[in-house]
Amino acid sequence: MNSKITTLLFDLDGTLINTNELIIASFTETLNHYYPGQFKREDIIPFIGPTLVDTFTSIDPERADEMIARYREHNWKNHDMLVTQFDGVFETVQTLKQSGYKLAVVTTKKRDIVERGLRLSKLDQFFDVVVTLDEVKHAKPDPEPLLKALKQLDS
Incomplete structure (x- = not known):
């Protein structure tokens, strides 16, 4: 069997681009607004990864939508100032693309902010497919976004 x-x-946050400080700052600002002084950095770290809906619903189901809106507003305003590149990622992704690999981003973020991050890091040119939270019913870790990317890439 040939398994070439x-x-x-690729995931986006913390993989292709360094959004960790932006995410932590956005959670910190949001949570301090609703729960002043109750959440420290170490309490926030586990929130990196799950969807905002899952995270904020687990904290306060009644105000989850309001908290998500506040988080996204902070995240958008501070994006370009706090997002940085990891050493070697651009060159690695460029080499993979030039070597003929089909490349996709699969993320739990919304499309507008994903496109912004990819443009900022100049990685947008390398990805044939980007699957965001906006295109799926079930976010990662559900396989739906991965399967959607594979189908779009004919892989």
Whole structure:
């Protein structure tokens, strides 16, 4: 059986671009607004990864939508100032693309902020497919976004 790898799917946050400080700052600002002084950095770290809906619903189901809106507003305003590149990522992704791999981003973020991050890091040119929270019913870790990316790449 030939099992040659032809396709690579990437997460965005903390993988392709360093959004960790932006995410932590956005959670900190939001949570301090609703719960002053109750959440420290170490309490916030586990919130990186799950969807905002899952995280804020677990904290306060009644105000989750309001908290998400506040988080997103802070995140958007501070994006370009706090997002940085990881050393070697641009060159690595460029080399993978030039080597003929089909590349996709699969993320739990919304499309507008994903496109902004990819443009800022100049990685947008390398990805044939980007699957965001806006295109799926079930976010990661559900397989739906991964399967959608694979289908779009004919992989």
